[in-house]
Amino acid sequence: MKTRNLSQFTLLLTFIILFESSFGQLIPRTTDKPEYRDFTSSGGKTIKALLIDKTEDTLTLKLPNGKTATLSYEKLSKEDQEYVKEWDKEKALFLTQCKTLTIRELLEIRGYESFQFVIKGNHIFVEGELNGNKSQFMIDTGAGSTVLHIEAAKAKGCKVGPLDQKIFGIGGEAPAALTEVPEIRLGQAFIKDQVLLSADMFKDIPGARKEYDAILGAEFMSKMRAVISYKEGRIFFRPDLIENDDEIEVPDVPEYRFFKTKDRKTYKGKISKKNATSIELDIEDQKKNLTLPLGRLTDEDQKYVTDWSPQREIFLRQCRGLTVKDILELRKYQSFEYKRLGNHIFVDGTLNKKDTRFMIDTGAGSSVLDAKWAKDTGCQVGPMDQVVYGIGGKAPAAITQVPSLTMGKAKFENRQLLSVDLFKQLGGGGGARAYGAIFGADFMRETDAVITYREKKVFLQPD
Numbered sequence: 001m002k003t004r005n006l007s008q009f010t011l012l013l014t015f016i017i018l019f020e021s022s023f024g025q026l027i028p029r030t031t032d033k034p035e036y037r038d039f040t041s042s043g044g045k046t047i048k049a050l051l052i053d054k055t056e057d058t059l060t061l062k063l064p065n066g067k068t069a070t071l072s073y074e075k076l077s078k079e080d081q082e083y084v085k086e087w088d089k090e091k092a093l094f095l096t097q098c099k100t101l102t103i104r105e106l107l108e109i110r111g112y113e114s115f116q117f118v119i120k121g122n123h124i125f126v127e128g129e130l131n132g133n134k135s136q137f138m139i140d141t142g143a144g145s146t147v148l149h150i151e152a153a154k155a156k157g158c159k160v161g162p163l164d165q166k167i168f169g170i171g172g173e174a175p176a177a178l179t180e181v182p183e184i185r186l187g188q189a190f191i192k193d194q195v196l197l198s199a200d201m202f203k204d205i206p207g208a209r210k211e212y213d214a215i216l217g218a219e220f221m222s223k224m225r226a227v228i229s230y231k232e233g234r235i236f237f238r239p240d241l242i243e244n245d246d247e248i249e250v251p252d253v254p255e256y257r258f259f260k261t262k263d264r265k266t267y268k269g270k271i272s273k274k275n276a277t278s279i280e281l282d283i284e285d286q287k288k289n290l291t292l293p294l295g296r297l298t299d300e301d302q303k304y305v306t307d308w309s310p311q312r313e314i315f316l317r318q319c320r321g322l323t324v325k326d327i328l329e330l331r332k333y334q335s336f337e338y339k340r341l342g343n344h345i346f347v348d349g350t351l352n353k354k355d356t357r358f359m360i361d362t363g364a365g366s367s368v369l370d371a372k373w374a375k376d377t378g379c380q381v382g383p384m385d386q387v388v389y390g391i392g393g394k395a396p397a398a399i400t401q402v403p404s405l406t407m408g409k410a411k412f413e414n415r416q417l418l419s420v421d422l423f424k425q426l427g428g429g430g431g432a433r434a435y436g437a438i439f440g441a442d443f444m445r446e447t448d449a450v451i452t453y454r455e456k457k458v459f460l461q462p463d
Contacts, residue, residue, distance in 0.1 A: 037049065054084055095326065098319050101322075103232055103234075103236075103450065106320070108257045109320050112227070113188055113189060113236065113258045114236045114258075115127075123138055124139045127186075130158075131157045131158065131182050133156040135213040136212045141361055142362065142363045143217035144342050145197065148181070149200070149202070150199055159180040161177045165177060167391055168391070169390040172391075177198050178196075184214070189224050191223070205389045221453050222453050226453045228450065230445050231450070231461075257269075259292070259297065260298045261296050261297055262297070267283060267290065269290065271313070274308065277293060278294055279292055325457060325459070332461065334461075335458070336457060346360065347360060347407060350404070354378075358407065358435060361440055366441070366442045367440040367443050368417060368418055368438045369417055369420075369436070370422040370437060379402050379403070386399060398419045399418065400416070412446075447461050447462065
């Protein structure tokens with residue numbers, strides 16, 4: 001059996017159960033009214049206006065009353081000066097037209113395959129296959145590596161070794177086994193011939209329903225260039241980038257998207273013709289077109305075909321040069337470039353106005369504080385008379401009153417969270433405390449979070 005080095009930190013599982021483009025001619029599209037921006041003068045005064053033109057030295061603003069004003073750059077704050085310098089009239093018009101574009105529309109035209117996920121207890125699940133067998137996976141950005149439930153691994157044909165390994169979670173350590181995994185597949189996105197760890201994922205968890213066969217961890221998300229959107233309830237992968245482990249940019253392919261059928265087949269192609277009952281697909285790398293009855297497609301793809309038109313296709317191709325950041329900032333999202341330690345991702349914020357590093361963890365049903373850090377930042381930490389469950393069993397926890405927690409403009413005030421010793425299994429010393437809290441799925445759902453591994457960003461909608 002092949003082996004590989006598996007560090008304690010990489011395998012820390014924090015799953016918790018708690019009580020470029022030329023924009024060209026655009027296709028007309030329904031848009032909202034222009035959104036006015038707050039501009040601040042060098043003297044600190046603020047006005048609401050719309051930037052409509054600029055020269056090398058001046059800018060022209062449109063005021064809500066319809067009047068215009070021209071002024072020099074020097075009259076603006078430094079932040080607004082930078083905004084004006086980066087502003088492009090043509091792009092601004094283009095972005096206005098693209099305002100209603102969904103993340104799904106943008107990513108599918110760029111070659112991503114998308115999957116609708118379900119949420120249970122704040123955890124997100126997707127359907128896929130383990131060695132050709134239908135399986136359910138939990139998406140866990142807080143798990144450094146993918147881990148199988150040992151019963152499922154055996155039942156679905158994986159070769160499971162002796163329980164002579166260890167994995168560490170919030171509940172302590174648990175025995176694990178090196179496991180040969182021929183294939184894990186989600187649509188066209190897959191990994192083959194991997195040696196992963198398997199463990200009893202549900203041991204000592206009261207009432208565990210064993211709802212999933214594996215946790216898909218951060219290394220899988222990174223390899224697939226995953227995008228997770230809580231607002232749209234979807235996860236996206238770029239299957240063509242699986243073997244591209246370096247950071248070389250691979251050109252996007254605008255012409256093709258994935259079409260899925262009710263019998264679980266997937267075709268990568270573009271619509272060449274359609275009528276009331278069928279579509280004709282131009283399949284990538286095939287000379288002969290494929291005709292499919294509409295009724296054979298999934299309900300989602302039937303809707304896509306119904307809404308499709310040649311004009312709509314042109315519009316989407318023009319949009320492919322946009323980034324997720326471009327789209328979300330139109331919707332007043334705030335972006336954070338995450339820091340990476342091992343396979344884990346971190347974003348900086350504050351806890352009671354004290355700078356705090358948060359681990360972004362979709363596998364944590366609720367946000368959790370490190371008990372020591374909670375006390376150091378002035379939170380009121382109660383007695384350790386509560387319990388949380390995860391890998392390794394249970395761990396004591398304390399109800400904690402949190403006056404304020406912020407990440408950029410996203411504010412969570414007067415919240416009640418649980419505190420635990422997040423680092424007990426990693427030596428507990430101050431040097432091991434790489435972060436102060438887990439930013440869990442509860443807060444991510446509340447802020448309609450989007451996580452992009454390709455852009456290396458986390459987006460939150462503060463309002």
